[in-house]
Amino acid sequence: MATPANVTTDVRTTTVRLTVNGDELPLEIEPRVTLLDALREYGHLYGAKKGCDQGQCGACTVHVDGRRVLACLTLAAQVEGQEVTTIEGLAADGEMHPVQDAFVRHDAFQCGYCTPGQIMSAVACIAEGHATTDADVREYMSGNLCRCGAYSNIRAAVRDVAAGTGQGTTS
Ligand code: FES
Numbered sequence: 001m002a003t004p005a006n007v008t009t010d011v012r013t014t015t016v017r018l019t020v021n022g023d024e025l026p027l028e029i030e031p032r033v034t035l036l037d038a039l040r041e042y043g044h045l046y047g048a049k050k051g052c053d054q055g056q057c058g059a060c061t062v063h064v065d066g067r068r069v070l071a072c073l074t075l076a077a078q079v080e081g082q083e084v085t086t087i088e089g090l091a092a093d094g095e096m097h098p099v100q101d102a103f104v105r106h107d108a109f110q111c112g113y114c115t116p117g118q119i120m121s122a123v124a125c126i127a128e129g130h131a132t133t134d135a136d137v138r139e140y141m142s143g144n145l146c147r148c149g150a151y152s153n154i155r156a157a158v159r160d161v162a163a164g165t166g167q168g169t170t171s
């Protein structure tokens with residue numbers, strides 16, 4: 001079928017230079033590509049999950065310059081020149097991050113689909129000082145949904161790590 005005269009089939013791409021987990025990741029992508037698709041479809045980093053793709057589940061949570069962001073609502077081009085950290089970049093020197101370790105010890109997952117987002121959010125939540133009470137953790141982790149209902153174990157893992165950093169131990 002012929003293409004109507006007023007419809008263009010050009011796909012305009014641009015070079016977007018991401019820094020992900022300390023590595024340069026130059027991508028030739030359309031400006032409308034989200035950070036989540038850039039990571040998964042172009043960067044082959046599959047840790048950040050696509051749950052809802054509309055900012056409602058938290059499965060895609062990554063850090064940009066240390067702050068948690070929803071990668072499905074962020075354009076890749078927006079974070080050029082900033083440090084993107086995904087779950088793949090959290091462990092150091094072959095050792096799990098303390099939050100990863102706590103999730104294992106507290107059995108804070110079942111199917112694991114939400115887990116990378118939960119962990120990235122938890123790391124930020126603790127760094128923000130929002131993990132001093134169970135109520136705080138419930139509130140500041142409320143953007144991360146878990147269909148398996150592992151919430152109480154997730155909360156215990158977050159509180160455990162927070163307590164180790166000197167944050168409160170009351171419930
Ligand atoms: S996939 Fe981004 S919030 Fe659900």
Ligand code: FES
Pocket residue numbers: 108109110111112113114115145146147148149150
């Ligand atoms: S562990 Fe299955 S969705 Fe959270």
